[in-house]
Amino acid sequence: MTTAVVELRGCTRDYGAVRAVDALDLAVHEGEFLALLGPSGCGKTTTLNLVAGFVEPTAGRVLIDGEDVTGRPPHLRGLGVVFQSYALFPHLSVRENVAFGLRERRMAAAEIERRVGDALELVRLEPAGRQRPSELSGGMQQRVALARALVYRPRVLLLDEPLAALDKKLREGMRDELRTIHRSVGITTIFVTHDQAEALGLADRIAVMNRGRIEQLGPPREIYERPATRFVADFIGASTVLRGRAVAADRVVVAGGTLHVGGRALRAGADVELAIRPERLRLVAAAGDNVLDARVEGLVYQGAQTEVTARLGDGQRVLVFVGEPAPVPLAVGQTLRLFLPGEAFMVLDDR
Numbered sequence: 001m002t003t004a005v006v007e008l009r010g011c012t013r014d015y016g017a018v019r020a021v022d023a024l025d026l027a028v029h030e031g032e033f034l035a036l037l038g039p040s041g042c043g044k045t046t047t048l049n050l051v052a053g054f055v056e057p058t059a060g061r062v063l064i065d066g067e068d069v070t071g072r073p074p075h076l077r078g079l080g081v082v083f084q085s086y087a088l089f090p091h092l093s094v095r096e097n098v099a100f101g102l103r104e105r106r107m108a109a110a111e112i113e114r115r116v117g118d119a120l121e122l123v124r125l126e127p128a129g130r131q132r133p134s135e136l137s138g139g140m141q142q143r144v145a146l147a148r149a150l151v152y153r154p155r156v157l158l159l160d161e162p163l164a165a166l167d168k169k170l171r172e173g174m175r176d177e178l179r180t181i182h183r184s185v186g187i188t189t190i191f192v193t194h195d196q197a198e199a200l201g202l203a204d205r206i207a208v209m210n211r212g213r214i215e216q217l218g219p220p221r222e223i224y225e226r227p228a229t230r231f232v233a234d235f236i237g238a239s240t241v242l243r244g245r246a247v248a249a250d251r252v253v254v255a256g257g258t259l260h261v262g263g264r265a266l267r268a269g270a271d272v273e274l275a276i277r278p279e280r281l282r283l284v285a286a287a288g289d290n291v292l293d294a295r296v297e298g299l300v301y302q303g304a305q306t307e308v309t310a311r312l313g314d315g316q317r318v319l320v321f322v323g324e325p326a327p328v329p330l331a332v333g334q335t336l337r338l339f340l341p342g343e344a345f346m347v348l349d350d351r
């Protein structure tokens with residue numbers, strides 16, 4: 001196996017009584033775009049700061065290209081860092097901002113010129129080189145910050161919520177921009193975000209964090225379609241969790257109906273939690289296998305679909321996205337017949 005570009009081995013970081021990061025193991029591979037995703041306070045930024053060297057671990061080691069860099073100052077780790085706040089020098093032009101660090105390092109003028117040109121071209125800001133940051137939009141300023149990090153040709157790029165300060169439209173534009181830049185440079189990137197759409201759309205792999213630990217690490221599709229824990233199922237996308245009892249290896253009784261469940265051998269008699277995404281349920285006319293009746297409690301029209309909240313016979317709630325136009329008129333109080341496809345169930349491993 002090839003050496004990981006970045007590796008955290010058993011990293012813990014305490015702040016007084018608060019354990020921000022808890023015995024974390026993580027390996028990031030060459031060229032990979034890895035997202036650290038999770039709710040506020042789960043330890044994402046602390047994890048990124050451990051890699052950057054802004055924070056040292058209470059226990060554990062940090063390796064870059066197989067070399068132990070624990071205790072090494074940030075500027076000697078060969079990393080580029082971009083924060084949510086761009087922190088550009090307001091009195092310097094775009095070019096001067098990007099060149100600043102290289103000048104400090106006394107690099108030859110021709111080399112600086114070349115590198116600054118390359119970095120600005122990469123973020124498509126060459127025409128704005130003479131402008132001041134205040135003359136640029138938020139998205140453009142963030143691209144300057146990105147160019148300033150890339151101009152060093154770092155081994156690894158660390159991004160801490162770089163899109164959070166931008167409005168929705170700009171954020172989507174920058175998301176595409178980041179993807180394009182990552183493709184063209186192929187730089188190993190770690191990206192902190194609390195925005196699941198960003199993580200799903202950008203990352204090769206997502207580490208879903210909760211309370212200083214990684215709950216699940218995998219490609220976006222796997223995280224979305226096969227959440228390993230209830231926390232991940234709740235945090236990523238919308239889902240309904242149904243409690244039931246397994247009556248055979250592939251059958252679970254929920255609210256008096258029998259559901260055939262694909263993919264996993266269940267232990268008969270076990271209490272089981274099944275999650276299902278709201279877009280996977282379908283309205284049907286006839287009773288049958290994997291069909292449950294539910295009474296509509298709430299309707300939220302959203303243009304492309306209506307979000308329906310309904311209650312099963314035993315009181316459990318289900319969420320259903322019904323695409324527009326709906327196959328039947330929807331009304332609160334009516335009973336809907338729902339088909340829950342067996343292959344759409346995610347059996348949760350509760351810890």
Ligand code: ATP
Pocket residue numbers: 015018019020038039040041042043044045046047194
């Ligand atoms: P957010 O998205 O809100 O930034 P996060 O997932 O990045 O959250 P961290 O910033 O890593 O989480 O914080 C993890 C925990 O460590 C939190 O409980 C936080 O209060 C605590 N913490 C982080 N930095 C410090 C610090 N410098 N001093 C004290 N406690 C800290």
